[in-house]
Amino acid sequence: MKKDSTLPPPTLERLARLYVLLGKLQNLGLQAISSKRLSELLGVPDHTIRKDLSFLKEGQGIEPFAEKEKAGVGKPGSGVGRGYPLESLRLLIGARLGLTHPRTACLVGLGNLGVAILNRRIWQEGVYRLVAAFDLSENRLELLSTKIPLYHARELERVVRNYRIEIGILTVPPEAAQETADRLVHAGIRGIINFAPVVLTVKSNRVVVRNVSLAGELNILSAYLYQQEEETHG
Amino acid sequence: MKKDSTLPPPTLERLARLYVLLGKLQNLGLQAISSKRLSELLGVPDHTIRKDLSFLKEGQGIEPFAEKEKAGVGKPGSGVGRGYPLESLRLLIGARLGLTHPRTACLVGLGNLGVAILNRRIWQEGVYRLVAAFDLSENRLELLSTKIPLYHARELERVVRNYRIEIGILTVPPEAAQETADRLVHAGIRGIINFAPVVLTVKSNRVVVRNVSLAGELNILSAYLYQQEEETHG
DNA sequence: CAATAATTGTGAAAAATTTCACAGTAAGGA
DNA sequence: TCCTTACTGTGAAATTTTTCACAATTATTG
Ligand SMILES: NC(=O)c1ccc[n+]([C@@H]2O[C@H](COP(=O)([O-])OP(=O)(O)OC[C@H]3O[C@@H](n4cnc5c(N)ncnc54)[C@H](O)[C@@H]3O)[C@@H](O)[C@H]2O)c1
Ligand SMILES: NC(=O)c1ccc[n+]([C@@H]2O[C@H](COP(=O)([O-])OP(=O)(O)OC[C@H]3O[C@@H](n4cnc5c(N)ncnc54)[C@H](O)[C@@H]3O)[C@@H](O)[C@H]2O)c1
Numbered sequence: 001m002k003k004d005s006t007l008p009p010p011t012l013e014r015l016a017r018l019y020v021l022l023g024k025l026q027n028l029g030l031q032a033i034s035s036k037r038l039s040e041l042l043g044v045p046d047h048t049i050r051k052d053l054s055f056l057k058e059g060q061g062i063e064p065f066a067e068k069e070k071a072g073v074g075k076p077g078s079g080v081g082r083g084y085p086l087e088s089l090r091l092l093i094g095a096r097l098g099l100t101h102p103r104t105a106c107l108v109g110l111g112n113l114g115v116a117i118l119n120r121r122i123w124q125e126g127v128y129r130l131v132a133a134f135d136l137s138e139n140r141l142e143l144l145s146t147k148i149p150l151y152h153a154r155e156l157e158r159v160v161r162n163y164r165i166e167i168g169i170l171t172v173p174p175e176a177a178q179e180t181a182d183r184l185v186h187a188g189i190r191g192i193i194n195f196a197p198v199v200l201t202v203k204s205n206r207v208v209v210r211n212v213s214l215a216g217e218l219n220i221l222s223a224y225l226y227q228q229e230e231e232t233h234g
Numbered sequence: 235m236k237k238d239s240t241l242p243p244p245t246l247e248r249l250a251r252l253y254v255l256l257g258k259l260q261n262l263g264l265q266a267i268s269s270k271r272l273s274e275l276l277g278v279p280d281h282t283i284r285k286d287l288s289f290l291k292e293g294q295g296i297e298p299f300a301e302k303e304k305a306g307v308g309k310p311g312s313g314v315g316r317g318y319p320l321e322s323l324r325l326l327i328g329a330r331l332g333l334t335h336p337r338t339a340c341l342v343g344l345g346n347l348g349v350a351i352l353n354r355r356i357w358q359e360g361v362y363r364l365v366a367a368f369d370l371s372e373n374r375l376e377l378l379s380t381k382i383p384l385y386h387a388r389e390l391e392r393v394v395r396n397y398r399i400e401i402g403i404l405t406v407p408p409e410a411a412q413e414t415a416d417r418l419v420h421a422g423i424r425g426i427i428n429f430a431p432v433v434l435t436v437k438s439n440r441v442v443v444r445n446v447s448l449a450g451e452l453n454i455l456s457a458y459l460y461q462q463e464e465e466t467h468g
Numbered sequence: 469c470a471a472t473a474a475t476t477g478t479g480a481a482a483a484a485t486t487t488c489a490c491a492g493t494a495a496g497g498a
Numbered sequence: 499t500c501c502t503t504a505c506t507g508t509g510a511a512a513t514t515t516t517t518c519a520c521a522a523t524t525a526t527t528g
Contacts, residue, residue: 005464005465006461006464007457007461008484009484010484010485011485012454012457012458013454015457016453016454016456017450020431020447020453021433024432024433034504034505034506035506036504036505041433041435042433043443045486045487047486047487047489048485048486048487050507050508051485051486051507051508053506053507054506054507054508057507074505074506075493075494075505075506076492076493076505076506077493077494077495077503077504077505077506078496078502078503078504079494079495079503079504079505080495080496081495082493082494082504082506083504083505083506084506097456097460098457098459098461098463098464099453099456103452103456103459105452111350112346112347112349112350112353113346113350115346116345116350120431121431122431122449122452128452166459167455190459190462191455191458193448193452193455197354197355197356199255199258199275199276201274206462208458208459209277210451210454212446212448212451213251213254214351214354214427215254215356216250216251217427217444217446218337218339218356218362218401218427219250219251219253219254219333220246220247220251220444221442221444222250222331222332222337222401222425223241223246223249223250223331223332223333224246224425224442225332225337225400225442226331227240227241227246227332228424228442229332230239230240230332231239242514242515243514244514268474268475268476269475270474270475279516279517281516281517281518281519282515282517284476284477285477285478285516285517287477288476288477288478291477306476306477307476307477308475308476309475309476309523309524310474310476310523310524311473311474311475311476311522311523311524311525311526312472312474312475312523312525312526313473313524313525313526314525314526315525316474316475316476316523316524316525317474317476
């Protein structure tokens, strides 16, 4: 009963980002692209990209479809139109990562960061549906003009349950982050993207948490810079 | 001439985040903590944490200090005060990652997101010095009240060079991101944290780029949720 | 003071991931 | 038609990273 549908985490994360890139390249009018070019754009070696892409083939059909197994994802050979066809590659990745049916999301905390996220174009693209945004301040709620439905934070549980919201984006002050996360989890959220500089404790191992930490990024960046410095000066 | 100062990237990134967590625990008044507890807080297995921490010992002193090599980073045994002493552990990690001397940073783009970052408490803590923030809009610059020095974007190169700014945080609209990155690199920046939904092309392999991508995070989260769903339903 | 309990540190084994190297493929000339 | 060129796809090797298992350590309890 071994589920072979799970991708290696590094592959999953690279594909998720590749998916974003492919969308942008399509908007540029491109038709196909080589692993070499993707490698330059993504900063990932080309053979790693090809290997990642090789995971897409596995569960493509239903089962032992037998005949003409050969069809790869990309087109070998030189000249135009060779490489990976943008559209079908994007479709395949989307299917493999479950990015085909839209997910519902909500945003909690409409301060500067929250509003920045509210304004993102991504909500107009149809893949992610921002169906609610919450804040504690009535004032704030009245001032904002947006098509996204706004609610007072006291409505959180009710709205999350009602709309079966899957993903919560947390942009509240650090003091309020843990409590808000608890409420989201309690209301049945399935994933949280946490922007607050706090280490969330989420008991349920069903809930996926991703942290976006400026301090973390700064430290990682600094550490890489430091290693560079060490190499150079000795 | 093998440089053994480079940490495995996963270890480096975990230590960088652990460093942030340790600061918070210290503020809570804690003195020491076990790898087991850290494991719960960080979502990383305890043996991985111990292994990561074991890298700290290597270059601790100057060189072959010989005598009493034994001293580990943490204190074994049960009872209070056992585990890793917060303060010294944090110091050690800081030293190993080069987080001891302050780094200079600048922020480009003072829209909603930029202002959110401008307001972060991290700039008051002394480890990172936000020495300049830029925007194109004179109006915007006049309206903002902050202790951080604000400049018009045309001053970018001059200011970055003058203050030898090491890290640039990019919060401009997507259309302006590549150009701004080019200017930062040209002015001698060493690292970029890019918040714009754009794939930056940076020729110099000296410059470290970290992308913070909401779309990427959403896709990764969705893909994990999808894998969960597959497991469950079969 | 001896036994207990909780904890670190680490070499070695296992597992995961990346890299390699090259056979196979097809477009676009020559 | 036959090279040449620029690709993909992949099994196997190499490398990296994680996991394991347990000896060593020490506060605390009985
Ligand atoms: N990770 C990053 O890159 C990053 C960048 C900037 C800011 N941040 C963090 O994001 C958070 C928001 O930053 P900001 O500048 O927008 O802050 P802000 O103070 O401007 O906004 C916070 C908003 O949350 C609302 N709020 C407070 N408690 C609430 C609750 N319990 N429920 C719902 N809403 C509540 C407030 O009314 C306010 O509108 C902070 O925690 C900040 O540290 C993270
Ligand atoms: N990664 C994330 O999590 C995340 C979240 C929210 C927003 N974003 C992105 O961050 C960026 C900023 O978002 P925002 O809501 O603050 O946008 P915004 O439009 O409110 O602000 C952009 C600011 O940049 C300034 N600007 C424009 N061109 C510039 C230039 N060449 N040099 C200097 N300044 C310039 C504008 O005057 C404006 O003040 C956008 O690209 C947005 O997509 C990312």
